[in-house]
Amino acid sequence: MKTLLVLLAAVAAASAVRISDCDSTATVDFNNIQITGCFKNKRKCFFPKGQDASMSLPFTPHHEVTAVKAKVTAFIGVIPIPFSLPNSDGCVNSSLQCPMPAGQKGVYTSSLPIRKEYPPISLTVRWELLDQNNNKLVCIKFPVQVKN
Numbered sequence: 001m002k003t004l005l006v007l008l009a010a011v012a013a014a015s016a017v018r019i020s021d022c023d024s025t026a027t028v029d030f031n032n033i034q035i036t037g038c039f040k041n042k043r044k045c046f047f048p049k050g051q052d053a054s055m056s057l058p059f060t061p062h063h064e065v066t067a068v069k070a071k072v073t074a075f076i077g078v079i080p081i082p083f084s085l086p087n088s089d090g091c092v093n094s095s096l097q098c099p100m101p102a103g104q105k106g107v108y109t110s111s112l113p114i115r116k117e118y119p120p121i122s123l124t125v126r127w128e129l130l131d132q133n134n135n136k137l138v139c140i141k142f143p144v145q146v147k148n
């Protein structure tokens, strides 16, 4: 019974934020992820066209990290579409200090330009951070509605 309650509480917390984990190996501080247009009481994040969506993502790696590469994929239904970031180097202009020692929290920041020509559709964004060996450090997913 106690286990069930803990489980239900965890599910409730996760569904309020609507940001899900996709096998991160680092510890992601989900309660403190901030994404423009993502509100805890909404089912989706709203990204207005012509603006930048910015993100602040705190995580703690469990090994030393000397390079960080960001990879963003948009899923329209089940179809993955790679999104090219203006700057995919997580160690440059992204708030992180590289190398990151094992066990020390860092905050990755980035922003995505939401171009005017994007269609006003619903999609799922998968944001991954890979380490120097192309291994997954962080993987999060969240639902987005592109707005006119």
Ligand SMILES: *[C@@H]1O[C@H](CO)[C@@H](O)[C@H](O)[C@H]1NC(C)=O
Binding pocket: 086, 087, 089, 092, 093
């Ligand atoms: C990082 O920021 C500097 C200063 O704003 C800029 O000149 C440089 O092009 C940026 N580098 C990348 C990879 O975005």
